[in-house]
Amino acid sequence: MPAHWDGPGVPWTRRQIVERMAPVVEWASRHGISKSHIVAAEFGCDRRADGAADYLADVVTSLDEQGWHWAFYSYREDAWDGMDYELGSQPLGAAYWEAVERGETPPRPYRDNPIWDVFKRELLR
Numbered sequence: 001m002p003a004h005w006d007g008p009g010v011p012w013t014r015r016q017i018v019e020r021m022a023p024v025v026e027w028a029s030r031h032g033i034s035k036s037h038i039v040a041a042e043f044g045c046d047r048r049a050d051g052a053a054d055y056l057a058d059v060v061t062s063l064d065e066q067g068w069h070w071a072f073y074s075y076r077e078d079a080w081d082g083m084d085y086e087l088g089s090q091p092l093g094a095a096y097w098e099a100v101e102r103g104e105t106p107p108r109p110y111r112d113n114p115i116w117d118v119f120k121r122e123l124l125r
Contacts, residue, residue, distance in 0.1 A: 011051045014058040021062060035067035044073040046082040048089050053114040056085075060122055072119060081108070088113030 012020075028038060040063050045052050056072070063070045074083040081092055087108060099106040112120075 011049070011055050012058075014062065017058055017062045021066065025066065036069070038066070038068040040068055040070040042071055042073040044083050047085050047087060047115050048082065048091065052089060053118055056115065056118045060118060064122075076108075084108065085115045085119060086110040086113075088115060 024038065027033075028035065040059075043056075043059050045055055049055075060070065060072075072085075076086065077084045081087060088111060092108070096106050096108075
C-alpha cells in the first residue's frame, strides 16, 4: 500500500498529515532554515482509492500552509495508470487494456475530475 495508508482502507486524516510534518517544522525552526527551502518531493496515492481527492487536497493544503514547495507523483505516468490523476477515479476498462496487449497505444480519456482539480487549482494560481 502507498505510504499514506495506515492499513487497508484506513486513510490518513488531515491531523495525521500535519503531525507527520511536525518533526520537519521543528527541525527547520531549530536550524533557522527558511520554509521556502523545504520541498516535499513526491507524494500521491492511487487515483482509484476511496478518498483520493480528499487526501491529496489535505496534503496540498498542509504543505501550502507551511510555505513549502512540493511535487506530486505522478503526471501522466506512462507505465502505470494508478497515479495518472487526469483520468479520475474510474478504471480504464477492459477495451483499453486489450488494446495495450495487442501492442497498441490507445488514447487515455483525460477529463476534468475532482482528483485532478486538486492539482489544477494549485498549478493555475
